[in-house]
Amino acid sequence: MPNPSLLILPGDGIGPEVMAEVRKIIDWFEAKRGIAFDVSEDLVGGCAYDKHGTPLHDDTMARAQEVDAVLLGAVGGPKYDNLDFSVKPERGLLRLRKEMDLFSNLRPAQCFDALADFSSLKKDVVAGLDIMIVRELTSGVYFGEPRGIFEEGNERVGINTQRYTESEIDRVARSAFDLAMKRGKKLCSMEKANVMESGILWREVVTEVGKDYPEVELSHMYADAGAMQLTRWPKQFDVIVTDNLFGDLLSDLAAMLTGSLGMLPSASLGAPMNNGRPKALYEPVHGSAPDIAGQGKANPCACILSFAMALRYSFDMGDEADRLEKAVNDVLASGVRTADLLNEDGITPASTTEMGDAVIKAL
């Protein structure tokens, strides 16, 4: 059997810095655990635009389709703000999601014990929090047509289309139910069925799929109420399933509840390939953070934990994933912190490299 293959796309901003730490982790797994990966690296986002005039070169896209997993850092930055919409850094990421058909985006919002104090929420509200948001990632208003800015009468009008087919809802719902079965067997679906017909169809299909999962307790919530309830008492949730746009907001909100955005990984999964592995892309929830890029301040943990998700979901190495996650936890517990995880003055924060080194030591 060939080595598991991994395409690394560090991207922009702090992407390359945090990815350098993941490379060290991969080296450790090769040296110490005898697991060989077939690693390649390429450009995505603004840096790809700088070199090729497009945020994702066709060769990179083709390579992404072949590998077992893609690991992405982050894309975007103020330098690219005025680029035409079609070549913005984000389009590179969106093309990967769409063409790899990564319909199920798993975004855990987990509060690390050692960091519970760091949230803007009260400790008892977030301590022990462990929820999973499943966001549909290849459809909805992100990709619906017609879209664009058009002339109409004597003014312009901006149009986007929210669009969901039954089968699109069905497959992401199944992935969420499957996950709920492995977790607390509770699933909450969020939409705006009270104002949007696409939300009505969403609710109907999710309810229908639920009949195949009688053990899972299914509930429905309007997305605005969902935002409220996540803020009020997030521990009421186990798994949440929602569409692309609501998922964008709600998963960021859920991430922020934990107080440690620099810690949160994500996995975007598609259908199984010939080898049985799902198409997969892993990336930290945080963005490219241009304000701190290149200063060695970024927290590499979210990217390291994204690699742990790859070990678990793509490479069937659950034990190695556990090992890596435990190492990160141990480092936090020992008090080593990057700047984003510190609010008291007087403590010297660990640099990106120091944090990576500490994880390797803990391994």
Next chain:
Amino acid sequence: MPNPSLLILPGDGIGPEVMAEVRKIIDWFEAKRGIAFDVSEDLVGGCAYDKHGTPLHDDTMARAQEVDAVLLGAVGGPKYDNLDFSVKPERGLLRLRKEMDLFSNLRPAQCFDALADFSSLKKDVVAGLDIMIVRELTSGVYFGEPRGIFEEGNERVGINTQRYTESEIDRVARSAFDLAMKRGKKLCSMEKANVMESGILWREVVTEVGKDYPEVELSHMYADAGAMQLTRWPKQFDVIVTDNLFGDLLSDLAAMLTGSLGMLPSASLGAPMNNGRPKALYEPVHGSAPDIAGQGKANPCACILSFAMALRYSFDMGDEADRLEKAVNDVLASGVRTADLLNEDGITPASTTEMGDAVIKAL
């Protein structure tokens, strides 16, 4: 000059209970302050459907167009969940917003000193919080066409359309800048210009309008980052302007930060009428709360404060509005609380009527 006219639509669930307290306040203003209102009352939502087979009768709609202000309680309830989309309680409210052309929805998120402990967020994060969300209310995905559930191939597809014209963005942006001028002169506009063309147009038009308000410090944020920043450190904001759907989620989130949803009013304003007053509808941010309806537990303050907003924005009675808001504050400070504002056991909560009476006493 004729008396100021007010159409009262208590609606469903706790709507009638909280509105009864507002009636008492109106009586007090008539008896003690010599201000006569021309008050009429009618049905909206589920109760209108029960009587007329429509959530808003044409006569009610016509009356709403004539009066100086509409005061609405809440609409909806599980009894109506399976009604056809076109006659759902929410359609009554949406028809009012659309036909009265109430494009600017003001949703203050204010943390009452006496209630700062009650938030799920840390006290220092929310104490003294005072932000205003201006939500576009008559366009976007709530009203865009095409919409519906269609057959396509051998499956159904749910479609909604996000649609904004330049003039729609322009007018709501102006109302937000006007407000910012009366407040802290800081405005943050939120959209998803990185993935939606309607967001690009939104950002362009808001930036353009900003040139007429050189004193206001304008910033832009992606809506997902906005959800994060509201959770992390809400006091960084003064006025926020955003579209109908993002505004729905973000204003509910902001409301929940304060920990006291039962306290929050809203105003929906349109263009000036012949008498110079804007078309206006006032309603509490909370919903119909069917779980506690009819039990005398509901907090009437949000509805009372919505009436205070009517005094201020429709009737040019800023002093009377101040008086009423101060009375509510004094009651809270004195420790009188409805059940939603209590988390310790052993304290007997005030009923809806007791709360209303306490406000009148404080007046």
